[in-house]
Amino acid sequence: MSLTREEIARYARHLVLPGVGQEGQEKLKASRVLVVGAGGLGSPVLYYLAAAGVGRLGVVEDDRVDLSNLNRQILYTEADVGRPKAEVARERLLALNPHIEVVAYPERFTASLAKRLVPEYDLLIDASDNFPTRYLANDAAVLFDRPLVHGSIYRFEGQVSVFHYQGGPCYRCLFKKPPPRQPACSEAGVLGVLPGVVGALMAAEAIKVLLELGEVLSGTLLFYDALEARFRRFSFPRDPDCPVCGRNPRITDLREELYKDECQGDGA
Numbered sequence: 001m002s003l004t005r006e007e008i009a010r011y012a013r014h015l016v017l018p019g020v021g022q023e024g025q026e027k028l029k030a031s032r033v034l035v036v037g038a039g040g041l042g043s044p045v046l047y048y049l050a051a052a053g054v055g056r057l058g059v060v061e062d063d064r065v066d067l068s069n070l071n072r073q074i075l076y077t078e079a080d081v082g083r084p085k086a087e088v089a090r091e092r093l094l095a096l097n098p099h100i101e102v103v104a105y106p107e108r109f110t111a112s113l114a115k116r117l118v119p120e121y122d123l124l125i126d127a128s129d130n131f132p133t134r135y136l137a138n139d140a141a142v143l144f145d146r147p148l149v150h151g152s153i154y155r156f157e158g159q160v161s162v163f164h165y166q167g168g169p170c171y172r173c174l175f176k177k178p179p180p181r182q183p184a185c186s187e188a189g190v191l192g193v194l195p196g197v198v199g200a201l202m203a204a205e206a207i208k209v210l211l212e213l214g215e216v217l218s219g220t221l222l223f224y225d226a227l228e229a230r231f232r233r234f235s236f237p238r239d240p241d242c243p244v245c246g247r248n249p250r251i252t253d254l255r256e257e258l259y260k261d262e263c264q265g266d267g268a
Contacts, residue, residue, distance in 0.1 A: 001029045001055065007099055011053055019213045025053060029099075031210045034058040034117055036109045036137055037127035038089045040190065041151050043075040044199030045127050045206070050093040052207055056101045057093060058121060061086040062108040071192040109133055111254035114140040123209055125202060126150045126171075131178040132259040138163060138171035140254060142245045147209050151202040156191050156226045158198035161217050162205050168218035169238035170245045194226055 003011070003026060014020045031054050035042050038061035049057060065073075065080040065088060073085075080088045086104035093102045107113060109128070118124060118140045126137040126148060134150070141148035141164045148163040150171060163170045201222065208214045221234045244251040251258065 001026050003029065004099070007053065010097075010099070014052070020211065024211045024213070028053045028207070028210060029055040031123070032056040032058070032121040033123045033125060033206060033210075034060065034121035035125045035127055036060045036133060037129065038073075038075065038085045039063065039069065039127070039129060040072045040153065040195030041129075041199045041202065042089075042125075042127035043073045044196050045125055045151075045203045046089055046093055047075065047096065048200060048203035049206060050097045050100055050102070052203070053097065054100065054206075054210070056103065056121075058103045058105060058117060059086045059089050059093075060105045060107070060109045060113070060117070061089065062106060072190065072195050074196065109136065111136060111256045111259065114254055118144045118146060121146065123206060124148045125206055127199070127202065134171060135178075136254065136259045139244050139251055139258075142170050143252070143254065149202050149206045149209065151198045153190055153194050153198050155188055156194065158194055158224045158226075160198060160201045160205060160222045160224075161220060162209060163218075164245065165209060165216055165218040167238075169236060170242060172244050173239040173242045174221065174236050176239075191226055197224060197226070 003022065011025050014025050015022055033049060033054050035046055035057065038046060038059050046057060046059060063085050065076045065083050065085055067081055069076060070078060075089050075092050084106040086106040090102045090104040114136060124137060124141045124146050126134055128134055138148060147165040150163055151160045205217055208216050219235055221236065223232045223234065240247050243249060
């Protein structure tokens with residue numbers, strides 16, 4: 001996909017970057033990214049990918065804007081309270097960059113929706129706030145052979161990784177089952193700027209995956225502690241007994257009963 005004159009001016013700082021240039025920018029323009037969740041993490045992820053010129057962004061989000069969202073979910077304003085987040089996100093992203101396509105899916109990310117949407121996109125981003133959705137996104141990424149950029153936050157801490165990238169481990173290789181129930185965001189709280197830090201890192205990983213640029217966080221969990229201003233990296237291998245990407249997978253289809261909402265999320 002060639003760039004228009006307006007796009008050449010818009011992406012001028014990308015066009016002079018080694019490893020990006022016009023060829024890389026055209027590759028971004030031809031890319032399709034599906035983002036699950038348009039809350040705290042999804043807001044910066046979507047905003048930066050739209051600004052970067054990713055050609056098609058899919059936004060899956062069934063929630064509506066609430067006043068309590070506004071301290072961290074930067075896509076929304078007080079005038080949006082009560083409106084569907086997916087629709088508002090689409091408006092904001094197109095206002096930022098009218099040269100891209102944004103498709104809003106104002107519905108819950110279910111197994112049936114995953115089967116329909118994931119094959120249409122090149123990359124899946126998990127910006128959700130609950131464990132059932134994370135496992136569903138992971139399994140969909142593996143079964144439809146798509147890389148998955150993942151992020152999560154809790155109080156003052158966040159983490160980022162890339163799963164199922166060029167034969168690398170998946171989310172189930174690292175987290176075999178959900179941890180014991182954690183308090184939701186409304187109970188535990190979350191530092192308002194934290195999703196911005198983690199979401200920006202997720203967007204960076206997504207662009208690196210799309211451009212095959214640099215060292216991707218595959219097989220690596222990047223942990224951020226805002227209180228200590230410290231990053232730590234943890235390596236993990238692919239699990240040969242993983243139920244979805246192992247030698248003898250037991251999960252070979254997406255079925256809704258596998259993803260019962262039995263464990264509440266961290267509330268992005």
